[in-house]
Amino acid sequence: AQSVTQLDSQVPVFEEAPVELRCNYSSSVSVYLFWYVQYPNQGLQLLLKYLSGSTLVKGINGFEAEFNKSQTSFHLRKPSVHISDTAEYFCAVSGASGGYQKVTFGTGTKLQVIP
Amino acid sequence: ETGVTQTPRHLVMGMTNKKSLKCEQHLGHNAMYWYKQSAKKPLELMFVYSLEERVENNSVPSRFSPECPNSSHLFLHLHTLQPEDSALYLCASSLDTNSKLFFGEGSRLTVL
Numbered sequence: 001a002q003s004v005t006q007l008d009s010q011v012p013v014f015e016e017a018p019v020e021l022r023c024n025y026s027s028s029v030s031v032y033l034f035w036y037v038q039y040p041n042q043g044l045q046l047l048l049k050y051l052s053g054s055t056l057v058k059g060i061n062g063f064e065a066e067f068n069k070s071q072t073s074f075h076l077r078k079p080s081v082h083i084s085d086t087a088e089y090f091c092a093v094s095g096a097s098g099g100y101q102k103v104t105f106g107t108g109t110k111l112q113v114i115p
Numbered sequence: 116e117t118g119v120t121q122t123p124r125h126l127v128m129g130m131t132n133k134k135s136l137k138c139e140q141h142l143g144h145n146a147m148y149w150y151k152q153s154a155k156k157p158l159e160l161m162f163v164y165s166l167e168e169r170v171e172n173n174s175v176p177s178r179f180s181p182e183c184p185n186s187s188h189l190f191l192h193l194h195t196l197q198p199e200d201s202a203l204y205l206c207a208s209s210l211d212t213n214s215k216l217f218f219g220e221g222s223r224l225t226v227l
Binding site for chain 1: 117119121155156157158160171205207215216218219220221
């Protein structure tokens, strides 16, 4: 079984300030980790993913995330946010099961960028 | 624009109505999915189709009935729904069931 915990349901941050959105996971097998973004009135869009290799993963729009196996975390960071980053962010985990990918999503974190 | 189109974007229905949600992709993907997104809950995987065959059904009530007539189209037929079924229903597709998901913009369903 696998699960994802996003500790913060809402994160307000001023424009041009740094931000970190936290994600912790649990799984009994090796995992793939993802961050998705959902802009208002839109579907989910893949921001970045960790499959293997370097633990620091860079994604679109200046976001990056670091896989920490010992802390079972995959926190998302951006050094300077813009108004356009206002959206809901979902952390997700998957493992191989029965030959296909089963993705478990967290409850989401709403990032509110304040001008 | 992800290449996955869902219609209608908004739907209001009574508990005795029958309606359908439609999802279409022209990405050449072979796997399609229905997810339910409710407020303050994780996304719930409802159904997975691979090569038009249902490979996952996550204990979804029978009032939700999926249909995948071909690899480009996926429907979710709705019948005798309850108010707690009100949610955003997201369709997704992927090249195969081990590839990344492409999501549609969702159909916002309200059951009165």
